[in-house]
Each structure stands twice: as C-alpha cells, then as structure tokens.
Amino acid sequence: MNIYIGNLPFSATEDEIREAFAGFGQVNSVTIIKDKMSGRSRGFGFVEMAEDGEAQNAIQALNGKDFNGRGMVVNEARPREDRGDYRGGGGGGSRGGYQRGRRTDDRSKKSGW
Numbered sequence: 352m353n354i355y356i357g358n359l360p361f362s363a364t365e366d367e368i369r370e371a372f373a374g375f376g377q378v379n380s381v382t383i384i385k386d387k388m389s390g391r392s393r394g395f396g397f398v399e400m401a402e403d404g405e406a407q408n409a410i411q412a413l414n415g416k417d418f419n420g421r422g423m424v425v426n427e428a429r430p431r432e433d434r435g436d437y438r439g440g441g442g443g444g445s446r447g448g449y450q451r452g453r454r455t456d457d458r459s460k461k462s463g464w
Contacts, residue, residue, distance in 0.1 A: 352406035357395040357424035372398050376405025397428055
C-alpha cells in the first residue's frame with residue numbers, strides 16, 4: 352500500500368521516516384519529494400509498505416503524531432490524477448492593443464499613420 356506523509360520538517364530524512372514506519376511492518380520504499388530547482392524537501396513524501404493491514408495500522412498510529420517538532424499527516428495515497436499533456440504556457444487568443452497594420456479609418460489620418 353502506498354501512504355502519503357505530509358507536514359514533514361524540511362530536515363527530515365528518508366532513513367528517519369523508514370525507522371518511524373518500520374515498527375509497523377515491512378517498508379518497501381520511502382520517497383521525500385524535493386524541489387527540482389533547489390533540491391530542498393517540499394515537506395511531503397510517500398511510504399510504500401508490503402502489507403495493507405500493517406499500512407493501515409501505521410496510518411492510524413502515526414497520523415497527527417509529532418515528528419521532529421511537527422504533527423505528521425499520514426493517510427492512504429490517492430492515485431495520481433491524469434493531468435493530460437500540459438506543458439505550461441498560456442492559451443492563445445487576442446492580445447489586444449497591438450496594431451498589425453495601418454488603420455484605414457479617420458483616426459489613422461489624425462494620428463499621423
């Protein structure tokens with residue numbers, strides 16, 4: 352079972368998290384999510400445990416518990432949502448205010464176009 356862990360102190364390590372969850376059963380993996388630019392923890396991560404029953408016990412026991420000075424948020428991870436093929440940037444459309452050619456009405460003659 353995949354478990355979400357949030358409200359982690361930025362100083363938390365994967366080994367510390369593994370140790371906290373290992374008391375409830377076999378921990379397959381621990382991942383702290385890090386900022387791509389700075390490499391600093393984003394304050395959340397995921398723990399994967401082998402047995403669902405053990406994972407449920409860990410969730411019940413550790414949710415809200417103090418972890419290095421912060422109350423950890425622990426719950427079952429939801430499946431990642433399909434975000435489509437988003438690559439950033441804005442949509443198209445008119446930008447307004449930009450003139451692409453000479454005006455042919457009376458206003459262009461007055462402004463010196």
